[in-house]
Amino acid sequence: MPPAAAASCPLLRRAPAAPFAALSGALSRSGMARRLVAASAGGGGRAPAYGGLLLDAGGTLLQVAxxxxxxxxxxxxxxxxxxxxxxxxxxxxxxxxxxxxxxxxxxxxxxxxxxxxxxxxxxxxxxxxxxxxxxxxxxxxxWRLPVGADTTLRELKDAGVKLAVVSNFDTRLWKLLKDLNVSDMFDAIVVSSEVGYEKPAPEIFKIALGRDKIEFDQIGVEATNAVHVGDDETADKAGANAIGLECWLWGADVKTFSEIRDRILTTDDPQ
Known part of the structure; x- marks a missing residue:
């Protein structure tokens, strides 16, 4: 969470495209690319259009009770x-x-x-x-999880989607995810206080994807085959877009975890 954005604090958050126009080609994968990704995975007839999902914690996956x-x-x-x-x-x-x-x-x-x-x-x-x-x-x-979050995570994981948390948070995050029974869902949990970078720094996203700092858990998915979901325009959207990673803003682009599931587990080309 960037210093200038009070609204991005995990305790405050509850349930810019133009500067990144040059990345639109990388962020809008062709229908053929999506179908190739979908064809390579399982999922009971709903194959994933993305190989990886990155999630912000405070304000997205975690809501204050x-x-x-x-x-x-x-x-x-x-x-x-x-x-x-x-x-x-x-x-x-x-x-x-x-x-x-x-x-x-x-x-x-x-x-x-x-x-x-x-x-x-x-x-x-x-x-x-x-x-x-x-x-x-x-x-x-x-804290609480948004409605349907645990079910969505399980369905995505069963379909072969790699899952990661990418959060500006302190080391308490590990226990919180465990207390809420979702820590085992994730292939990587990337916490800013441990990796030394805070969103929107590109390094924290690269670490989660598998492009930097190999001593940390990573999902091993290319940026063009993954999507990040977070609630902050700068920390999440601008940070993700800067490395060619698509971002859906929580509360704007997607409002429920079932919507996230339906946008990932589909072979339809949204373009």
Whole structure:
């Protein structure tokens, strides 16, 4: 999540084409290419038109179970937090939008960054309060999957589609995916705090696809044979398009996981 985009924070997100026009030929594969891909895989009569699916985590695959400001306020009452929820959300966005002096916002477990965000949002610097908030979001109960996500992932995996998470997140992501019973669905889980790059940097997408940093899990699929789904115009769409990777914006191009499934498991040429 880029420093200038507060709305791209995983805790804020709930359920540009023109600069990349030169890539349109690479991103719109011919009907013949799609049929060749589809013919090479199984899937019970619905062969995949793409060999790989990359998914953003926060705001796409992972949705917060309840509003952030409500959570901060309810936990904060035990620590003397009196700031109204509207003010908490304003402070949260302000902190997330502020320039971050380091290369990565999320390094390791992300505590240094989130400590600043929580303090700015609530005006509370109590270490115990921060730790309780931080630990709350480290458990699957704080998050939910979109309707049909687990079923779609299973169907795509059974059809031979390689699956990856590509996320600007800290190391808590691994546990969250496990808690929500989807970690075993993915061939690769690429977390910015571990690989040293944040979207929209091309390197993080290349790592997931298998074009860089071979010490990490990869799906081994070319960019022209994969699609990325995320909810941020810059981090997801611009970043993916920059390496010739198609991107569907969550909430705009696709709104449900069943729609993602139907666009991938088809032999029809949408062009």
């Amino acid at each position: 309840r509003p952030v400001a409500e959570t901060y306020a309810s936990i904060g009452r035990r620590y003397g937090v009196t700031k109204p929820e509207k003010g908490i959300m304003e402070g949260f966005k302000r902190a997330f939008s502020a320039p971050w002096p380091k290369t990565l916002r999320y390094q390791g477990d992300g505590r240094p960054f989130w400590r600043i965000v929580v303090a700015e949002a609530t005006n509370c610097t109590d270490d115990d309060y921060f730790e309780e908030v931080y630990q709350y979001y480290a458990h699957g109960d704080a």
